[in-house]
Amino acid sequence: MDLQSFVSILISGVALGVLYALMAFGLAIVWTTLGIFNFAHGAFIAVGAYLAWQFGSAAGLGLGYLPGAGLAVAAMFLLGVATQFVLVRPFERQKDIVLLTVITTLAGATILTNLLNVVWGPRMKQIEPAAGGELSFGLVHLRSQEAIMVVVVGATLAALAWFLLRTATGRSMRAVAQNREAAQLMGLDVHRLYALTFGLAAAVAGLAGIFIASIRFMSPNMGDDPLQKAIVVVILGGVARFTYSIYAAFVVGMIEAFSTYYVGLYWTPAVLFGLMILVLIVKPEGLFGRRQRSV
Amino acid sequence: MRYDPPFHRTGGFWPALIALAVLAALPLVVTNPYARHLLILSFIFAVVASSWDLSLGFGGLFNFAHGALFAVGLYTFALTVKFLGLSPWLAIPLAGLAAVLVATVIALPVLRLDGIYVILVTIAVAQLLYQVTVSQSQWTGGTSGIVSLPALKLGGYSFIRDGRIGYYYTALALLVLSTAFLYAVVRSPVGRSIVALRDHKYLAIARGVSEGRTRLITLAASALFTGAAGAVYGGYVRVASPDVFGLSFLTLMLSILLVGGAATLWGPIVAAFAITFLSEAIVDFGPWREIAMSVLIILVVAFYPGGLWAAIQELRERLDALRTAARAALARRRGRGEREARMGGAPETMIATRHGRIAVSDTGGDKPAILFIHGNSACKEAFAKQFSALRGDFRLVAFDLPGHGVSTNADPETTYNVPAYAEVAEAVIAARGIARPLVFGWSLGGYVALELAARGHVPLAGLAICGTSPLAVAPEDFAAGYDASSHLILAGKPYFTRREAAAYAGSATAPKSPESAYLHRNLTRTDGRARAYMMTKITVVNWPRQMRMLRGGALPFAIINGADDPFLNHDYLRALTGSEGWPHDLVAIENGKHAPFFNTPAAFHAAFLAFCRAALARERAA
Numbered sequence: 001m002d003l004q005s006f007v008s009i010l011i012s013g014v015a016l017g018v019l020y021a022l023m024a025f026g027l028a029i030v031w032t033t034l035g036i037f038n039f040a041h042g043a044f045i046a047v048g049a050y051l052a053w054q055f056g057s058a059a060g061l062g063l064g065y066l067p068g069a070g071l072a073v074a075a076m077f078l079l080g081v082a083t084q085f086v087l088v089r090p091f092e093r094q095k096d097i098v099l100l101t102v103i104t105t106l107a108g109a110t111i112l113t114n115l116l117n118v119v120w121g122p123r124m125k126q127i128e129p130a131a132g133g134e135l136s137f138g139l140v141h142l143r144s145q146e147a148i149m150v151v152v153v154g155a156t157l158a159a160l161a162w163f164l165l166r167t168a169t170g171r172s173m174r175a176v177a178q179n180r181e182a183a184q185l186m187g188l189d190v191h192r193l194y195a196l197t198f199g200l201a202a203a204v205a206g207l208a209g210i211f212i213a214s215i216r217f218m219s220p221n222m223g224d225d226p227l228q229k230a231i232v233v234v235i236l237g238g239v240a241r242f243t244y245s246i247y248a249a250f251v252v253g254m255i256e257a258f259s260t261y262y263v264g265l266y267w268t269p270a271v272l273f274g275l276m277i278l279v280l281i282v283k284p285e286g287l288f289g290r291r292q293r294s295v
Numbered sequence: 296m297r298y299d300p301p302f303h304r305t306g307g308f309w310p311a312l313i314a315l316a317v318l319a320a321l322p323l324v325v326t327n328p329y330a331r332h333l334l335i336l337s338f339i340f341a342v343v344a345s346s347w348d349l350s351l352g353f354g355g356l357f358n359f360a361h362g363a364l365f366a367v368g369l370y371t372f373a374l375t376v377k378f379l380g381l382s383p384w385l386a387i388p389l390a391g392l393a394a395v396l397v398a399t400v401i402a403l404p405v406l407r408l409d410g411i412y413v414i415l416v417t418i419a420v421a422q423l424l425y426q427v428t429v430s431q432s433q434w435t436g437g438t439s440g441i442v443s444l445p446a447l448k449l450g451g452y453s454f455i456r457d458g459r460i461g462y463y464y465t466a467l468a469l470l471v472l473s474t475a476f477l478y479a480v481v482r483s484p485v486g487r488s489i490v491a492l493r494d495h496k497y498l499a500i501a502r503g504v505s506e507g508r509t510r511l512i513t514l515a516a517s518a519l520f521t522g523a524a525g526a527v528y529g530g531y532v533r534v535a536s537p538d539v540f541g542l543s544f545l546t547l548m549l550s551i552l553l554v555g556g557a558a559t560l561w562g563p564i565v566a567a568f569a570i571t572f573l574s575e576a577i578v579d580f581g582p583w584r585e586i587a588m589s590v591l592i593i594l595v596v597a598f599y600p601g602g603l604w605a606a607i608q609e610l611r612e613r614l615d616a617l618r619t620a621a622r623a624a625l626a627r628r629r630g631r632g633e634r635e636a637r638m639g640g641a642p643e644t645m646i647a648t649r650h651g652r653i654a655v656s657d658t659g660g661d662k663p664a665i666l667f668i669h670g671n672s673a674c675k676e677a678f679a680k681q682f683s684a685l686r687g688d689f690r691l692v693a694f695d696l697p698g699h700g701v702s703t704n705a706d707p708e709t710t711y712n713v714p715a716y717a718e719v720a721e722a723v724i725a726a727r728g729i730a731r732p733l734v735f736g737w738s739l740g741g742y743v744a745l746e747l748a749a750r751g752h753v754p755l756a757g758l759a760i761c762g763t764s765p766l767a768v769a770p771e772d773f774a775a776g777y778d779a780s781s782h783l784i785l786a787g788k789p790y791f792t793r794r795e796a797a798a799y800a801g802s803a804t805a806p807k808s809p810e811s812a813y814l815h816r817n818l819t820r821t822d823g824r825a826r827a828y829m830m831t832k833i834t835v836v837n838w839p840r841q842m843r844m845l846r847g848g849a850l851p852f853a854i855i856n857g858a859d860d861p862f863l864n865h866d867y868l869r870a871l872t873g874s875e876g877w878p879h880d881l882v883a884i885e886n887g888k889h890a891p892f893f894n895t896p897a898a899f900h901a902a903f904l905a906f907c908r909a910a911l912a913r914e915r916a917a
Contacts, residue, residue: 037411090597098411099357103549103596107589110546114582114589224542228422235415266430273423280416281404 007140009257015146017253018153021246022208023226024233025160026201028245031234033177033197036098039105040083041205042227043112046220048076048206049213050116053127065130069210073203080202081195083108088198089191109223116220127213149211156207157246160200164242173197228269232276238286247288298784299482306792307561318467328458333575334568335459335531338466341567342473342524344551345560349477349517352558353486355493356513357414360401362545363421364394364518366537368525370428373441373535378434383447387526394522397424398514405514406507425540440536447530454530462531469527470564473520477560480516489513490558543585547574550592556602566603612824615790619822620704626820627654627701634701637676637813639683641691643701648722650710651703655694657727658686663756663911664729667693668720668747670738670762670803671786671829672821674700677737677804677814680896689907692732694723696743698822711828713739713836717746724753731756731914733907737890738762738803739829746836749844757851757910759903762860762889764867767842769834776867783862787830789823802861804890811893848878851910855902857887857894880906 023045030038049072054060056068063071087104091097129145164170175183176193184190212218212226229252237248252272259268279287302308318334325331347361368390375381375389404416428435435441447454447465454461480486488509491499500506529535538544547570555566570588577584595602627645634656635643641656656675665685667678675693682691695702697710697719709715720743724732733756736744741763748758764776777783785791785799797807800818805811845852854872856863872881882902884891891899 037414087593096355099414100596102357102411102414103553104593106542106546106549107592110542110589111586114585117582118586231415231418235419266426270423270426270430273419273426276419277404277416277423280408280412280419284408284412 005261009261010254011140011142013254013257014250015142015150015253016256017250018150019208019211020229020233020253021157021249022153022204022211024230024237024245024249025157025242026205026208027227027230028234028237028239028242029173029197030201031239032242033173034084034088034194036088036101037105038083038198038201039102039227040087040108040112041105041201041230042223042225043109043116044076044080044083044202044205044223045209045212045226046116046218046223047079047112048072048202048209049127049218049222050120050125050209051075051206052210053125053213053218054120057127059125065128069207072210073206076206077199077203080199080205083202084195084198089194109227113220113223120220122220125213125218126216127210127218129214143215145214149215153211156204160204161243169193169196229272232272235276236279236287238289240285240289244286244288248286251287298781300792300795302478304792304794306790315471319464322458322460322463326458331459331463333571335462335466337568337571338463338470339524339528339531340548340551340571341564342470342520344548344555344563344567345477346473346517346519346521346524347548347552348555348557348560348563349480349489350513351552353481353493354489354510354513354517356405356510357410358398358401358405358417358514358517359414359545360417360421360424361517361521362548363424363540364398364521365525365528365544366424366428366539367397368394368522369529369535369539370435370441370525371522372526372529373444374434376444376529377441383445383526383530387523387530390526390529391519391521391523394518394525395515398518399511402511402514406510421540425537428537428540435535435537438537440534440538442534444529444533444535446533466527466531469520469524473524474560474564476516476520481560485509485512485516546585546588546592550588553592553595554602556604557600559602559604562602562604565607569603612789615823616704619698619820622820623701623703630701634676637679638693639679639686641682641686646694646723646726648719648726650697650715650719650722651705653694653697653703653719653723654701655692655723655727656682658682658689658691660690662688662690663907664690664692664732665907666720666724666729666732666734667691668716668734668736668740668743669693669696669699670740671826672699672799672818673737673803673814674817674820676700676817677890677893681892681900684896684900685904689733690729692723692727692729694719696740696825698825700817700820704822704824707822707824707828711822711825712832713742713746713829714750716743717750720744720747721750721753730754733757733759733910735892735903736760736763737892742836745841745845748850749837749841751844755850756914757853757907759853759855759906761855761891762857762863763854764863765842765845765854765871766838769836769838772838772867773833776864777862778864780862787826789827791819791823802889804893805888845879846876851906851913852879853882853902853906854879855882855884855891855899855906857889857891858883858885859887860889862889882906 026044027038027041030036052068052072055063055071056065087108088101091100094100130148131144133144135142135144135147164174172188173193173196176188176190180190208226212222233249233252234245236252237245255275256268256272259271263271321334322331343365350356350358371390371393372386375386376383401417401420405413408416429437447461449461452461454465488499488504491504492506492509551566551570552563554570555564556562574584574588577587599605631643635641638656641658643654643656646653646655667675667681669675669677675695678693685691696716697703697705731754734744734747741760744758744760745765748755766772766776782802785795791799796818797815800815801807804814807815844850854868868881871877872879884895884898884902887895887899
């Protein structure tokens with residue numbers, strides 16, 4: 001293999017990693033904070049894309065790319081809050097909340113996906129990329145849209161990190177994640193923080209959906225594949241810290257890029273799922289997590 | 296403690312047999328091919344969902360690769376029939392075995408994981424299987440699947456003919472076999488281990504249940520008929536499409552399982568018909584159908600987690616309560632004379648209490664009074680022999696507990712428990728104006744009498760119990776105080792079959808004879824909820840207070856048991872009454888069984904009267 005293809009694999013790995021980090025962030029933060037697994041996450045991604053298309057594209061309201069994306073992300077925040085209220089909160093006091101919410105969020109995903117089908121129909125759509133063309137620096141060639149994505153996602157993740165690590169609200173969210181009872185005793189409004197977490201997760205998922213819709217096509221089921229990737233990422237990273245899933249996203253991106261080159265496109269998902277099963281067997285706490293085996 | 300009558304002696308036998316007969320005869324009436332098609336699908340889905348119930352409901356093991364097990368069966372069938380030319384009839388069991396094999400492989404990662412991780416790893420396995428299947432398109436036809444599979448045939452007879460009648464009976468036979476298999480598994484020691492691991496994992500492991508082995512068996516057993524169902528499905532629709540790996544098939548099965556009721560075995564079977572027909576009825580609504588099914592799932596999980604089966608049970612409970620209430624109402628009107636004659640002419644009156652209207656027999660007069668309290672599922676007429684023998688020297692009073700005899704049924708939540716029964720006894724004592732009675736409590740009535748004395752709201756002259764083990768700690772002492780037998784299960788079982796009713800009445804008083812026939816007849820009048828609620832509320836009683844009262848020794852007290860009482864743990868009672876500072880007598884009546892006052896009245900009266908006289912003498916002395 002020449003250097004040129006190696007670099008392009010590397011770049012595509014980074015681009016995938018960035019995208020996966022964005023897709024997995026919401027899943028990871030909901031899991032670390034609420035201790036539940038949101039199977040409607042893929043549907044969030046799809047809904048975000050459709051809303052952005054509706055607000056932004058000429059065929060929709062024609063507000064333009066950025067306003068459309070901004071409105072969509074804001075709307076997704078509200079959808080996330082509503083989802084938490086309807087699908088998660090009623091079961092909060094139940095012993096098997098983890099399993100119950102698997103069922104309700106799966107059902108929620110079906111509802112959202114089919115609503116997309118009802119409203120926008122099954123025909124493929126695409127969001128016009130914010131920028132066309134390619135950028136080249138020596139051996140590095142990448143599409144402008146991908147470059148924008150890397151920058152925006154990097155900025156978004158940095159902003160989220162700042163929010164979670166430095167602001168009072170973000171710290172409260174992490175406190176609730178670490179010990180709900182203690183956080184409650186300190187006077188934190190757990191329900192508000194849960195709603196906020198879900199809203200944030202949905203908003204970031206919506207952003208991921210917007211990017212996916214501009215490099216691939218949109219369909220009501222467009223969230224299925226990202227959800228599976230996000231699951232793989234979160235499992236590989238472990239849930240001890242949400243940053244672990246960002247590292248894991250790049251690991252998965254690289255594995256996928258190299259596996260597509262060496263093993264083939266068809267077998268790549270099988271490789272990823274096989275790896276995920278292996279990690280679950282050997283190191284259920286994730287590649288980066290420390291041993292802490294509780295549900 | 297276990298009570299395991301064979302299936303044909305349980306209450307479920309006749310309903311199941313009738314349902315089977317109806318299904319077997321249905322093709323005579325239903326000739327419409329589309330309706331038959333839906334029935335065939337219902338049978339197959341019932342097999343899949345009820346098999347899933349074994350791991351998900353009974354085992355609490357969320358195997359989301361269950362749909363993939365069905366797919367494994369389907370593809371095994373398609374591949375072996377199409378490319379190996381295997382007979383479809385051999386391919387069906389082979390498909391079941393292939394699914395078992397895959398389930399065993401799935402079990403390996405699942406063995407060490409819990410909760411959400413089980414879901415994730417099984418989803419990953421299902422995806423892996425899907426990817427492998429789709430990528431091998433030279434064999435599996437990729438995403439379009441394997442088409443034009445041969446139809447099932449027997450001899451030269453194709454099962455498509457005569458409105459798919461062959462498929463109908465094949466699918467029905469599969470459902471019957473699968474249900475028999477699951478029923479046997481659930482009730483086997485393995486089934487107990489499966490449920491024990493779900494409910495009390497560490498206790499089960501401490502008792503020697505192997506978690507890994509049990510999980511492996513759970514998944515393998517749930518796979519067997521799922522795989523076979525996949526094969527029958529393939530032989531029926533004659534296409535093996537990768538759609539069955541997908542989420543929408545899984546969601547359909549999940550809705551069948553949840554709407555039917557998890558961990559019920561029968562629930563998913565009933566729901567398979569309801570959901571299949573419902574989802575076909577709204578098939579024209581396109582995406583709205585999926586939305587409606589998902590909303591249904593959320594609603595069931597949120598508001599009615601027991602599902603359809605719980606609704607059926609609730610209906611049954613209501614019907615049974617109506618039946619027993621009607622029988623009691625009828626008896627109040629019709630049989631009063633007969634009952635008064637039975638009780639030596641003591642007049643029967645109805646007393647209004649906060650726990651319903653209570654029937655009381657009272658011989659009256661100003662002689663020293665004895666209040667009799669009967670046992671579980673009996674009635675005041677159990678003391679008929681005492682009413683005729685002892686009325687010369689005593690005023691005799693007996694009453695029917697709520698939900699028993701000719702008293703009314705009551706709110707099970709508030710009334711069917713020992714403290715409430717003690718309140719009823721207080722109400723009877725107050726309403727009949729009985730001063731300082733001696734109290735005799737039999738079995739459950741013994742606990743009522745103990746509670747009555749321990750509450751101390753009404754003064755008593757003495758207390759004798761029979762067939763009752765005083766407890767200090769529940770439920771530990773309850774388990775120790777009785778001989779663990781099927782009787783204890785029956786004592787808390789809401790519905791009796793004929794055989795169970797005869798067994799319970801026979802062991803509680805005496806086998807059926809002209810003398811005991813009345814008690815046997817009366818048993819089926821008892822509100823079944825009275826048994827169930829009383830048993831589950833054993834722990835609400837303040838048992839230590841009773842024991843303190845007994846050890847205090849202020850109240851004359853005696854235990855008069857049949858020496859051969861089949862339910863008591865006599866060693867427990869000997870240890871209790873032999874313990875240091877125990878101030879009371881333990882009397883054993885030869886051949887008295889659980890009801891010495893009924894079986895051997897002469898010997899019982901001798902002991903009981905001796906106690907009564909001593910108690911009254913002590914009171915006079917004080």
